[in-house]
Amino acid sequence: MNLRFIIFIVLTLTLLSGLWWLWPKPAQSLASPDAPMVQVGNLLRWQVRAGQRVAGPAKFAVRVGDSITLEVASDRDDTLHLHGDDISVALLADKNIRVEWTPKHSGHFAMELHESHLTLAQIDVLPR
Numbered sequence: 001m002n003l004r005f006i007i008f009i010v011l012t013l014t015l016l017s018g019l020w021w022l023w024p025k026p027a028q029s030l031a032s033p034d035a036p037m038v039q040v041g042n043l044l045r046w047q048v049r050a051g052q053r054v055a056g057p058a059k060f061a062v063r064v065g066d067s068i069t070l071e072v073a074s075d076r077d078d079t080l081h082l083h084g085d086d087i088s089v090a091l092l093a094d095k096n097i098r099v100e101w102t103p104k105h106s107g108h109f110a111m112e113l114h115e116s117h118l119t120l121a122q123i124d125v126l127p128r
Helices: 003-022
Strands: 043-049 052-055 059-063 068-074 078-082 087-091 096-101 107-113 118-126
Touching (some): 043 118, 052 118, 068 078, 087 096
Parallel strands (some): 043 068, 059 118
Antiparallel strands (some): 043 052, 107 118
């Protein structure tokens, strides 16, 4: 094999790998524009009647590692499921249930009531 050809291949591969590292990376994920950012220590409340959300945010954003409190009151027994960190909590009829939550994983997740088949909120968990 020709030495010039080998040098050409090595230089081409070096240039291509350099371009790979210099190519702009996608920006960090952002919350939906209509998802208010929740600060550390905040309390978010929801109320559910007849299987429908009657109070509380439909969307919110929080950062990985930021502890917040979620409070849900329902007029019937149900199961609250927080996807992403896979948290399930039993809801008792006409009782306020509080969950202290510190997100561990970034992404777009749903908070649902399983028996009611209700998506209570969409959550954007942003990386640090």
